[in-house]
Amino acid sequence: MATEFPQSLIPEHDAARLRTLHHYQIVNTTAEPIFDDYVAWAAQLFNTPIALISLVDESYVHFKAVAGAEGVPGLNRPDSMCSAAILLDTPVVTGDYSAESCRLISTDVAQAFGLNFYAGSALRMPDGARIGMLAVIGREARSISSTEEVTLSRLAALVSRTIELRLHYLLAQRPDGWEAAQRELAESLDENAALARYIKSRNSRVDLDDDDVLALVNRRLKSLENILERRMQVVPQAQ
Incomplete structure (x- = not known):
């Protein structure tokens, strides 16, 4: 079933969303190792050549971290699937990257790179704003299972929490x-x-639908969650 997107790429609440994005002082900043580590692991877990953390600004989508497409700083907002993906409250998966998969954006750039698969989960901040995406991207058309969707969402939540922690220290x-x-x-x-x-x-390959593999990955996710929660409790809170 095709994903149903809203009618407009720019939602009514975008000004508030952008205020939240810029509150975290992370847009267009230099690379930071921890975010590079997150995307490297995401690419491994989902068996994709590319993974990225995007931040959707007013007219441009900044790539805070990229694995598999290094040197690409971002895309214009109308050219990025992340721009459309942040509009939805659930993970977005498209298995063909054709123009019909999302009429809100131009898929010319993705097609030029031979991309045919995108799965992303939003970076959601405490006020509910979706400021960007954690996405895994491939060249072969495919889908993901419900278990993989849950894992991707947990990873995105870890990235979001890390962005919060970064601001608190800042x-x-x-x-x-x-x-x-x-x-x-x-x-x-x-x-x-x-x-x-x-x-x-x-x-x-990593098969997250294998119960034994999933149990191992879940333990690793929980370990990261614990580190973030412990550090959030001891660092002074952002005002």
Whole structure:
């Protein structure tokens, strides 16, 4: 079934959404290792050549982190599937990347790169605003299971929480705390990446519909959630 998008790429509440986006002081900033680690793990888990964290600004979609398409800073808003995906409250999956898959955007750029698959879950902040997407992208048409959708949403929630944590350290003028938080999260993500490589060495791919594999991945997700919650409790809260 095709995804049903709204009639307009720019929703009525976009001004409020943009205020939330810019509140986090992350738009058009330099690369930060922890976000690179998140997209690298996402690409492994979903067996895709590309994964990214996008931030949808007024006219441009900034890629905060990209795995598999390094050097691409972003896309104009009308050219990015992320621009349409943030309009929906559920994960967005398109298995063909044809013009018919989403009439709100131009798919010319995606087609020029030979892309035929997109699955993304929104970066949702505490006020409910969807400021961007965590997306996995491939060249072969496919779908994802309900279990994979849940996992993608949990990953997006981790990225959102990390963006919150980053701001709290920034407002507290604690760059040392943010660096330490990144190192701790990175150590956990390194273990996650090693786990994914091990699973692939045995099965050639990560199958999240395999109960044993899913249990291992869920434990890793929970570990990251615990780190974020513990650090959010000790860092001064953003006002």
